[in-house]
Amino acid sequence: MTPGFFISFEGIDGAGKSTHIEAFKKLMQDRYPDREVVMTREPGGTPLGEQLRALLLDAPMNLETEALLMFAARREHIAQVIEPALQAGKIVISDRFADASFAYQGGGRGLSLDKLNALERWVQGRADGSLLQPNLTILFDLPGEVAEARRSKVRAPDKFEKMDLNFFEKVRQEYRRRAKDDPKRFHLVDATQTPEVIWNGLKQLELQI
DSSP: SSSSSEEEEEEOTSSHHHHHHHHHHHHHHHHOOTTTTTEEESSSSHHHHHHHHHHHHSSSSHHHHHHHHHHHHHHIIIIIIIIIHHTTTTTEEEOOHHHHHIIIIIIIIIIOOHHHHHHHHHHHHOOSSSSSSSHHHEEEOOOOOHHHHHTSSOOOOOTTTTTTTHHHHHHHHHHHHHEEEEEETEEEEEEESSSHHHHHHHHHHHOOO
């Protein structure tokens, strides 16, 4: 156990997590004034990770290359940002973490979950044999067709945002499978609700920090 607390935000593109993550950071700062709150993202979070992000979101590549680069960026992220912050007792909020790799490369693209499990054990494994996972994962759950309509109203899409509805439905189902397998870690948000209702729900979360 680390003295810090790790929170991840997850969901398919267009689910609305980005609408709330900055406000949630402020909520944590106000609620826990003695704790520093670190905001980060995946892929990215470090200078090397941001360079890999640019490649991952735009450059065409082999599926296994994509997964390996995602986990390479994650290893650097853990080593340089997440673990040091948690050891220092900070609250870490990450826009995506390993669940996204299972959802996008596994569910959406069809990469073997056995391969992803092996990468997860390697990259997130700790000396005591445990895996580094968020203490809390807030999953914004939204049907693919609703998310698609929302995505069409925003900036120029990256290569993932250009994928079809079938891809995003498979991503969503893998997210839901992960949540079902680990219900103590996941908090499922019905992202079809209004932003006001969603935010009121987030404010009522009781965290053991």
